[in-house]
Amino acid sequence: MTGWLFSVTAGLLFAIGLYGVLIRTELVRRLLAANVMATAVFLFLIVVAAETPDGPDPVPQAMVLTGIVIAVSLTAFALALIRHFRAVTGESDPEGGDDD
Amino acid sequence: MPVSDLLASGFDVLLCIGLLWLAWQAITGTGLFRSVVMFMVFGLMMAVTWARLGSPDLALAEAAIGAGITGALLLNACRAAVSEMRSDEQPLRDRPSGVPKWLALPLSLAAGVGLAWLMHSIPRDGGPTPEAAIKAAETHFLDNPITSVLLDFRAIDTLLEMAVLLLALVGARVLLDQRRLPALYPVPDHPMPMLPSLLAMITPVLLLTGLYLFWAGSHAPGGAFQAGALLGALGVMYQLAGRFTPTHEPGTVNALLITVGLGLFSLFACLSLLWAPAPLSHPEQGAYALVLLIEFALMLSIAATLVLLFVGSRSLQLRRSTNHPGGRQ
Amino acid sequence: MTELDSLVAPTLTFLIFAPLLAGVVALLWPRGLVLDLLSISLGAISLVLLVPLSGTVMGQGPLLLELGGHELPLGIPLYVDGLALAMLWLTALTGLGTAVYASGWLRSVSHPSGQQYRVLWFLLWSGLNALFVSGDLFNIYVTLEITTLAAVPLVALARGREALSAAMQYLYFALVGSILFLLGVALVYAETGLLALPELSARESEAAGPGETIALLAITVGLAMKAALFPAHGWLPRAHAAASPPASALLSALVAKAAAYLVIRLWLGPFEAAWTPAVAQLMGVVGVLGILYGSLQALRQHRLKPVIAYSTVAQLGYLLLLIPLASVVAWQGVIYHALVHGLAKAAFFLAAGNLILGIGHDRLVGLAGCDRVLSKNLLAMAVAGVAIAGLPPTGGFIAKWWMITAALEQGQWWWAVAIGMGGLLAALYVFRVVSFAVHSPRPWHEEPLRETRHGLNRLLLWPPVLLAAAAVALGMTGELLAPFLAVGAPEVSP
Structure with missing residues (x-):
């Protein structure tokens, strides 16, 4: 029951994330959508880990822990890039200022 | 039932x-x-x-x-x-996207339902890796199976993941070099009256919890990442309270903190060739202490990197004007 | 497992961890000169170390090094065969050339992000080496993220609106690509309980379950987004054209190729049970469409760097042809192609960077007459172009020859036609560029050339010249290198 429930949830979360990535063009929320997609994949892995006979299997748990850190790294850089991108495109003269 | x-x-x-x-x-x-x-x-x-x-x-x-x-x-x-943002722009409004909703919705739904069905239908019969991992974790010198995977069986994943985290910071610095955006949280001239006492209360709690998580990681839930993130949160609070001053000057202590995890771990990888035929092998003696040392370094680097990513400046300096003692620069 | 040569473990350790430690040093001690010397010497040492490693691979067959001494399926193996070896050589050669170039370039433009460039390069280098020798699906995911998070800032380093916008687009493609890749890894793990590639390859070839097929699909789409394989190529021409010259060279020669490398690495061997000959033909068709589309786009560009970038889209398509062909000769041909293209493309981008440095722009019509000012540089560019087009006597010719031979041997003549057409189109866009450059300058175009401020620094001139020369030299060494490349080749023959 539990595994089934969380598998379905993971699938639907993946769908929501993918939908967001496809339709959203606003950068921060597209990033949120990608994060939801990644979380769905993590959930898949943990369901598998939890249902392993003699488990829980530590390998997927460790993989997800690594995945979470990678996700936060990507998110942090993406947010910095978004902020700078907006600062540049918000200028009336994109090539002006301190761009040489 | x-x-x-x-x-x-x-x-x-x-x-x-x-x-x-x-x-x-x-x-x-x-x-x-x-x-x-x-x-x-x-x-x-x-x-x-x-x-x-x-x-x-x-x-x-x-x-x-x-x-x-x-x-x-x-x-x-x-x-x-x-x-x-300027008021005349509406950057938060979505531009028309390449994929129309009537196409995106069924597409994503089909993918999601398909995946759910697939995950449900795959038999959960373990496999060679889970079996080997569960068995090896039982006799491992680290009692927390996840820590033994992260720092021994799959240590290179953890090591390279530190490089990913560091790259996020270096990437942010590339952007900073081009344009210094105004600080989001300017240092207040007069800190809010409640803040010092609140900070004084919360510092030992978070510090102790973080150190406990680090210590516990070898045998119970916890570890360098959780502890590092907690200490990072503490650093964020210090920054918000104006105890850290963001600067664009390079700081030695900052540089040491962000690199010590990756540096020490990589050094260990190279040095392990002295006592084993393959890199990243733990020595027979003192493996536990070595893991603790590496984890401590990882924790410091994770905390420092996360704080710097949050602040969006090159480095942080502890403000001298307050009489709060602290080791972090 | 046979006893490994005593040099294998130190060599692989050096290739992965020396650049990583150099990255740490670069952060701690930001002295440009020291770091450039470090980077150049690491490249040289890598080349020296690769010689005995190649000998060992040749003598013993594919090498397997279990990290941490943990036996499979528990630990993570490093795996070196002919394909991985070729990529390591390519990384070391291109890396060395680019390191020399960058040391001159960062000075001549006095770039404010010099330190950041060097850190990014060191960590990227380590990530690439780790990616090429990694024998574990999840570990590959981590190395892919290193290449992504190093590559996107390298694009953004170029400054200005277009660079940031291109970096942003690149980042989103890469982000979704990596999630799809991870999804594939999760599915494989759920179905087989395995992550190590040698273990996945060693399974008795039985029909794979649906999980594995979907996993391969997710992984392939994810990698296609990272490698900019047609039709997921949208970001590459912008990003590679916007980046600074040494970054463009690294991205085109190594980073995009790393993801494409993984496609063939995973299709042949680990996931062999998950696809049928019909699917393989489909992958070949995708590859050919990429070749044709990229080449035609390259012919339509008005600026130099987009031509080279679209050429990368085209040239990556050839790698997919290995999937339908899947024979030893095709394997050799495709690896050789990857090698030659990497060297030539790096030379091309570096030479283009010199042109831009010299005349201040890269509009094709404005190149007229630059052969008089930058003759050696232009020669390097032309030679690199000839190697990419696959004309004799360059290495590109040998690669195409092998690929066409493989196609004809197996009666799949249509791939031979496609390869020939791709070569013809490549020759056209290369000659188009060169002909623009050797035109006599018209009076109204003369002005930019006069603005050429300084003669070309030697550090900037020689890397593209030598890299292009290496791409040509590979034309003479085909027979010599063939047995090295063949190590670990698939034993499939339809």
Whole structure:
């Protein structure tokens, strides 16, 4: 029951994330959508880990822990890039200022 | 079915519905701030989910990193969007996207349902790797199986992941070199009256919890990542309280803190060739102490990197004017 | 497992961890000169160390090094065969050339992000080496993220609106690509309980379950987004054209290729049970469409760097032809192609960078007459172009020859036609560029050339010249290198 429930949830979360990535063009929320997609994949892995006979299997748990850190790294850089991108495109003269 | 099981199932159902609703709201809702808050609550619910699925380590990590630090970064983005956007622009409104909704919706739904069915239909019969991992973890010198995977069986994943984290910071610095955006949290001239006492209260709590998590990681849920994220959160609070001054001058202590984890781990990888035929092998004597040392370094680097990513400056200096003692620069 | 040569473990350790430690040093001690010397000497040492490693691979067959001494399926193996070896050589050669170039370039433009460039390069280098020798699906995911998070800032380093916009687009493609890749890894793990590639390859070839097929699909789409394989190529021409010259060279020669490398690495061997000959033909068709589309786009560009970038889209398509062909000769041909293209493309981008440095822009019509000012540089560019087009006597010719031979041997003549057409189109866009450059300058175009401020620094001139020369030299060494490349080749022959 539990595994089934969380598998379905993971699938639907993946769908929501993918939908967001496809339709959203606003950068921060597209990033949120990608994060939801990644979380769905993590959930898949943990369901598998939890249902392993003699488990829980530590390998997927460790993989997800690594995945979470990678996700936060990507998110942090993406947010910095978004902020700078907006600062540049918000200028009336994109090539002006301190761009040489 | 006993009542407790029924209650647990009911809780799971509510949890799943909550997750889906929050994710949907975060992505389709109007208003950036609302989306971000929804996403942060989603992160907290995920932490509960991990706990329900028997992964307290992940629950801690998700709460600290996934919801905490990511949430702080996202709130930063909201603040930046509010303060730096001109009123005549509406950058938060979606431009027409390449993929129309009538196509995107069935496509994503089909993918999601297909995956759910697939995951459900794959038999859970373990396999060679789970069997080997569970067996090896039983006799491992680290009692927490996840820590033994992270720092021994799959140590190179953890090592390279530190490089990923560091790269995020270097990438942010590339942007900083081009254009110094105004600080999101200018240092207040007169700190709020409550803040020092609040900080004085919370510092020992977070510090102790962080150190406990680090210490516990070898035998109980916890470890360098959770502890690092917690210390990072502490650093973020110090910055918000104006105890750290962001500067664009390079700082030696900052540089040491962000690199010590990756540096020490890589040195260990190279030096292990002295006592073993393959890199990243633990020595027979003193492996436990070595792991603790590496984990401590990882914790410091994770905390420092996350704080710097949050602040968006090259380095931080402890403010001298306050008489609060502190080792971090 | 046979006893490994005593040099294998130190060599692989050096290739992965020396650049990583150099990255740490670069952060701690930001002295440009020291770091440039470090980078150049690491490249040289890598080349020296690769010689005995190649000998060992040749003598013993594919090498397997279990990290941490943990036996499979528990631990993570490093795996070196002919394909991985070729990529390591390519990384070391291109890396060395680019390091020399960058040391001159960062000075001549006095770039404010010099330190950041060097850190990014060191960590990227380590990530690439780790990616090429990694024998574990999840570990590959981590190395892919290193290449992504190093590559996107390298694009953004170029400054200005277009660079940031291109970096942003690149980042989103890469982000979704990595999630799809991870999804594939999760599915494989759920179905087989395995992550190590040698273990996945060693399974008795039985029909794979649906999980594995979907996993391969997710992984392939994810990698296609990272490698900019047609039709997921949208970001590459912008990003590679916007980046600074040394970054463009690294991205085109190594980073995009790393993801494409993984496609063939995973299709042949680990996932062999998950696809049928019909699917393989489909992959070949995708590859050919990429070749044709990229080449035609390259012919339509008005600026130099987009021509080279679209050429990368085209040239990556050839790698997919290995999937339908899957023979030893095709394997050799495709690896050789990857090698030659990497060297030539790096030379091309570096030479283009010199042109831009010299005349201040890269509009094709404005290149007229630059052969008089930058003759050696232009020669390097032309030679690199000839190698990419696959004309004799360059290495590109040998690669195409092998690929066409493989196609004809197996009666799949249509791939031979496609390869020939791709070569013809490549020759056209290369000659188009060169002909623009050797035109006599018209009076109204003369002005930019006069603005050429300084003669070309030697550090900037020689890397493209030598890299292009290496791409040509590979034309003479085909027979010599063939047995090295063949190590670990698939034993499939339809």
